[in-house]
Amino acid sequence: MKKIPLSSYIPLKNKLFLRILLYFLSLLLPILIIGAFLYVNFSQKSEDDFKQKVQLNLQSSVDFIDMFVQTAQRSSVSFFYDKNVMSLIQPYDEYNSADKVKVPNIPYTLSRISNDIGDLIDNLFVYVDDQKVYTKDGLENFNYYFSSTYKFEAYDADFWRNRLSSSTYLELLSPSKVVLNQSLERNGIPFVFSKTVNGHQTELVMTVSIERIAKTIRNNALFTSTNFMILNNNDKIIWSSLDGTEGFGTAELSEVLAKNGSDSGDVRIGGQKYILTKIKSGVYGWTYYSLTPYSEFTAQYTKVFVMIVSVCVLLMIVGCVLSFVFAYNLYNPIQKIRDILLSDGDDAYPAGRQGKMRVSELDWIGMGIHQIIEKSNTFKKRLDTLSTDYIDHVLLHVMTGNKPVNEREWHKVLEEELAFTRGYFVCCSIKLSYKPAFYEEIQDVERLMILHKMKKIVESLIGQYVPSYIIESKQNVFVCLANVDEEQDAIRLKHALGLIIETFQHDSRYCGIHAGIGKCYPGTEGIPKSYHDAMSVLANSDAQQNFLIADTADLNRERSGAPHRSDQLVNTILHYIENHYEQDLYLEKIAEQMGVSSKYISKVFKEKMGVNLTDYISMTRISKAKEIMLNTDMNISDIAERVGIFSRTTFIRLFKKIEGLPPNEFRRRAGHTADGGNVEQRMEG
Template sequence: MKRWVDVFRVNKMFLNILLSFLSLIIPVVLLGWISYVNFVNELKREYTEKIELHLTSSSHTVENYWKTIYEAGVNFYGDPAVRRLLRTSTWASEEDRSDLHELFESIDRTRFHVNQFAEELFVYADGTYVMTSDGANDFRAFFEKFRRYDGMDAEDWLATLDSDRSLEIVEPSRVTTSFQATEAFSLLVRNRSGKNRAVLVADVPVANVVRALQPVLDQGATEVVVTDGDGNVVLSTDERFANARDWGGDAGSASARSVENAEVRIDGERYIVSAVSTSTFGWTYRAITPLQAFRSQAQGILRLITVISIALCVIGTAFALLFSLKIYKPIRRIVEVYLEEDNRQQRDDAEPKRPNDLYAVGDGIRQWMSYRGRYLDEWQSMAREYADHALLQIVRGSDRNRKRDEELVRILQTQLNFKKDGYLCCAITFEFKDTFFRDVQDVERIVIENKMKNLIQGYLSEYAPLHVLESNDHLYVAIANVRTDEETERFKAGVAEFIRTFEYDRQYYHIRIGIGQPFAGLDGIAKSYRGAMAALRTLPPEDPSRVACAASPNDAQDVPYSYADENKLLKALRFGSKEEVEHAVDELLRKSGHALFARSGLIGEMYHTATRFAMERGIDADRLASESERTALTNSGPFANEQELEERQRLLVSYMHRMIETHLGPKQTQKSSQLAQTIKAYIEENYTNDLHLEHIADKMEVSVKYVSRVFKEHYNMNLTDYISELRIQLAKELLKSSGMAIQDISERVGFYNRTTFLRTFKKLEGTSPNEYRQRLRA
């Protein structure tokens, strides 16, 4: 029974997780509905904007028809020949009758101007004649036989002479001629000046007006209705709207060319009506679109959105089930482990306590957070240890790479709060006297010596972000993170205050401190440390407690001694090779140029490097050179001649040789063997790349000559021959096991010149690569 209760409790938790994920599907449905509504609204907006644009343009075209006819009529009446010959009563004289052709030509010119949209143009001044471009026609015969208008006879046309309106548009009527019958608008332009009252009539076919409105009709389900100023329909492209009166809104009162939109119901069906009114003739143009057209398109997108929503719901349900299972299993395991542990702790109770599942999860998370806190503390401790090791490698001139430098910068910023790019090194030495070992208990001595690093860290960190390294016994390096001159001076003042705190304990130990100059970047740490050690070296041993500062960086600008140069010299000293040391000194002096001052200063810098190297390894450098020799080596002032400079170079090389002979000689053979093995390992890892002696020498940080000699002494073969053998051996394997082209194999094994590859292969194997492959296949 208890087992089923546990199963129900765990399954209930699974259902809660699943429902939580399924609740995320609700926004999918809402988004689908919102997308549908937005699509319909956007569709209406885009459609109405397009209709409004075409309706405005089309109404402008039709209005231009009427304006053109009106202007042509005004120009016609202004013709002097027309004014003189328009009345038929003037035709009595022979002279006027002979000039009638001028009247007919004027009518023809006027017709030419409106011929693009007007079908016929004629003019009459009384009930006698109707003048056309072809001549004069009897008034009654013209309207009863030649051009009959439904709803208007000759008397109706004669009555139009009595109107005072200068322009009148007659509603469309059927016009019948001997050749055809058409629906046309009749535009009447009257002459009301003086006694020459006349009417010029231009018939515009309805088809031409509809053609001007065609851009609106081309939109699909849209129809056009045109009404006059009284609201009467003068043109409708659909008979359903011929008698409509209620259009929604008051478009007729709108300003010229303004567009209004409204939804109206006509015969039980809803329409969107876009209307534009014109002030010239008082007509209103309406584009009528059924809402059913939008619904038809919206139904298509609705079906699409529905399908997509259903698909997303199905996929969402599947993923919800999958994610619920993924989350449920570890949570269930946490609950089960917690319940088992709780049951073991309460096994003596009649009914073990079963906490809520979420409480069990919470307890597990709190336990995990506790573990995380401990692991984070351990990681921070490891990061500080890594920073100690990496910084010691920098100050000692060891090899570096960009990846390790980036990691070190990140740790300095996050763990040591080094936010600035400037570094200043301070070298501190403690020399304990015999009284310290005689008067202080051994246990207390151990505590004091172990806490010295923390003492320096705690005191000087008040003046700048600081990290202290223990470089050697009783030699500490404090690295301060400073940027400005004010910060540097503040830190130096703190160092001076620090050394004053030990004034009353001078009977037990001496403190000497050398302070370098601040530099930017990780390379600046090594530069500042070198300056601090040089400053420390200048302190006299008989002076108990002193602080010395390195020379200003500006004072050393003329001495070309870079970090890479110093590292090359240190590398030679580590290998214990006299030849390599002598070569390094000679190469650095040649590189510095011909200036005596620069070379003299460089000799002093190399001497300080060698002395620092000795101090870091516990070597008493004072025993390797006499006081006069040390004075000559540290004196970097100008020299009178080349001979004195050569003597200083000889003293420097002799000083380093004695260091190697006295303390490093027994290790020289071992270091030479290690170098040969390092060269061999490097070649075996990189022989497929473009290797050459200079490249290998740069990597080993020794000279090309020394690389070749060490390798040949230990392996009894030239270094270049060994590279070639490795490459040809790999080429033979590729020729045997692959179908690669010769050129591809050549590049693959490290030969980037096909001719060199062929020549080397034949030299070592006695045959060409193709012949070797063919022989294998045979």
Template structure:
């Protein structure tokens, strides 16, 4: 009876605990919901202001985009206006300069392919000659504006009158243009005409047709129930996103920045200080109300879902907390009620469950203990690593085999996967590396007791060999067998084995490891297994020399692979003859690649044209012999030179003229004003234009051409220094010597002497 009463009381307590937890969760949920409701009510009134602010910011961004594009078109067309071909056509009868007309058409077709300009056409209009040039051909003005670009307002007479005005840049209202012929009528689109001309020239002008719809899609973020207008200073509507509509006159006259509400519409407006255009975005008040309504519905649904989800989760958590505790209490009370001794509880199911759980925990503890013993190897690795890396910490107190101060030596194995094999094992490189680690470990374990082999870096394996009899050294025999086994995999990997002398003190462990790291760097070129046991000092290599470095840079910039490839071959041969190590070849090759890439970047040449599907630095890692380095540079330098030459061939007519003129007259007066006068433009404009197009200063280009010619004459001729100075445009030998030394680092006489010595 007492047990039954206690059980019933426990049942009541269990139910009370469940409802207590569940009620607490519900109280927290209701508190959070009330806080969210109050916060939503507080911020709801500000949402409308945020929507209005968002519309204002959208209009601001659209106005800035339009203004920036109009400024871009103005700048772009000024370049056309002062172009050499334009000046030639304006000076004479354009219909007789057929060659220039063809160049103009090609230029138009190329530039109009630029989708970011949003231009449909650029029309050269010669008023007195009644002659028009556009991307598809030439024709008279009447045919052009009545047939090919027909619009009732923009006729040939209209443009003739507009050209008599004094404005050099004017934007006209957008209109639908059509192609009209006796057999066909076709809509071309909605264009915004722009007139560009010299303010004092009434005989020639450019008519630019800006695609209004494409520009609108690019510059304005469209919203439902909204429209967009552009109004000029004369209150003319230049563009309307809603065809056939315009803001009321009292609205169209607004200037400045802000918004007004009229006729259930919000009119946001912003006036540009540069063009005087006023940009309008019209948003329906109905649209704002619908947005708020949708927001209310979304918020209500979110709160309802939150309450439902909270109730479900609360019930689940309450049950999860309640059931284990109730079962545990029930098990303890059952055991106490029957008075069963501690060793006789098998008749009670809950007690058996607890006993089973405790037994399971005991077995798990034993398994964990065995697992810890099995991980002793990992702890040993950690202890050795902390000593090698000189890491100060508790790991340094772990006991290791070298603490006995017995004789030991280190063998560091470096494995480098070759390119073809690396691609084959791309999905499992560590598995292949582990295979070699196990092979090396098995080899040394069979010969040295307590030897320890583990991976130290991603490509390095360290073996610690404990030598019993220092006098009976089996180093050569042991390594010969290992080299023979590894040699079978030479087609797939390069192996470098660095072996230290026998050491006796654990304090020398980190120093010994540093010694074998230095030995690894002693690897020479070759595809083989190299065993290095002695460090041989290598002299520092001054390759290339300053003059060779200047020559290499100059020819890389010029794209002259006929010089750079033999020069790099010669430098590689010098490295090989001097006994350079593998990493020195890598450093030299990486330096040449760096120079080439910097020059390509400076000349706006795409690196992808020489990458060949991968990084040139990655390709360098696949070079292990002198022949492979030469083959790489033959291909890389040829492609980079071709890319630089191709880039140079793309230069426009002004830069092309400058380059051709300088190449032909490098010994004459090449001042900025002289060349600019031949082009019919100003010196400052030519300097700025050339710098923008080529990325090189005008004076630096002339200097490099003259110095390249001078070095060529010094190498290939027996002319006197004074004669060479005169031929490349310097009137005194002193000035020539000064600039040449700044270019090459040595005087012309020293340069010629060094070159002759090398040739001999």
């Protein structure tokens, strides 16, 4: 059977395939870096946590011992305040027959206290002279007690006799071996309390068992292999589990911790590494050392380290396999794309055959695809432009009564291109009039940008309310075709136009906007009629007004000359302004409130009052602002907002225009010259 080589399936010698494979394999580098980072940091963190755990364990043992010894100390000291002790304790020679009968009460008190203070205390005794010693078992001969019953190797009977002349209340003696009844040996730390009772120096001795302290520490230790050392406040060893042959004493331990700058560190003793921890008791000044073999840490965390390494290795193996699979699956379609591009000839690439030699195969394919995408985008832009021009052409002809396409194509434009699915249509015309200041004060670049984006602004604002399409029928004149559900929905179009007026109202220095709305008609046959209505309303609008929205109802009302009681209307307007001057007032809003057209209301108000309505509103606001300035300390910005002018700059400009000086200057002069009068008086003047 003929063997088929692996290279016939997998292109191991193909540079493009190998390059793709290397790209995928390079993604495995973060796994290696993260794995190494986690290993190093976890190792250090684990070691720090282990040291902290050992230190907390030693601290808990120290706190327990301190608490226990303190409790024993307080219980022992309570001996001096026992009523039997206070009434009976005195040198033995001074007891009379009646007192000697009560003397056993003192050992009874010692026995009771001994039962309360626990296992850490080995013995408790009291003496007041060099004849007798009071113990929990009774009275003992002084010399016999310290030489046979409870003999301290470091302190003989003379030492205890001389203690009777000491004035120190509490003294912790150095550890000493104690021989009980000439047979049993123990180690203890004598705590000696001195107090004068009934005029006599009384010594209370509490012996703390070193063996029981060692047992407490060992029982509480995390590891049985941990060694301990306890030093008293004079740096003398109280107890140590270290072998003295190791040649590592307290000086060496202190030197290691001093170099490390903390109470924990690593130390080598006898070729073995230990974790050294130090805790100093805040009660008696004892220093506790623990030496835990480093092997305990290694044994505890080896499994975790092995797991991290295993996961990283497994991820690397899986990553290599997946990289090979992805590279192979990606290579095949790229190779096919390359073959397709080659079939189109050299023109499909930016460089000719010479360029192919200068770039890699993958880059070469990418350049060809990029060129195809550029051609596609260029074609799409051209198609979009042609489509927009085509729709504008069709709609303009339909509005003027000429349908340039058949019915099927017309409905396709409405439903597919414009997404118009509702039954009613309404047209409106919007004319933008730019004033000389627009061309004189605004730079050319900004002016061209504004003119270029104006259609998009109008389209965006109207599109929030109704489905619509905007056409620029001629320069600065836009025609909007809106698709609505019913006649009442056409009101939303008027609100949209009001939003446009509100947006540009503060720029009346630069432009004016007139909008005419046609009637709402059912079906596409009404589009030419609505367009004709809108253009008629726009043609008959008052050119003197900066901003105006009118519909066929306004036009009919003006033409019919329906009578209105002009005096009553003007009074109503004055009353309305007086009560609403702090709001956003403008001509169209007041006309809507009065139920008449803005053109009519402007004409009547000017005839009756001799001033434009807009100027009257400004004069009213400035008059109210003057009253506030004269009677309060409000700042200019707050006063402007109070009277309905929400731009500080606009307020200052209007104030100076009407009063002839800025607001701050007016307020300053008001302290010397009273400024009276109202709006009507100013108009008469």
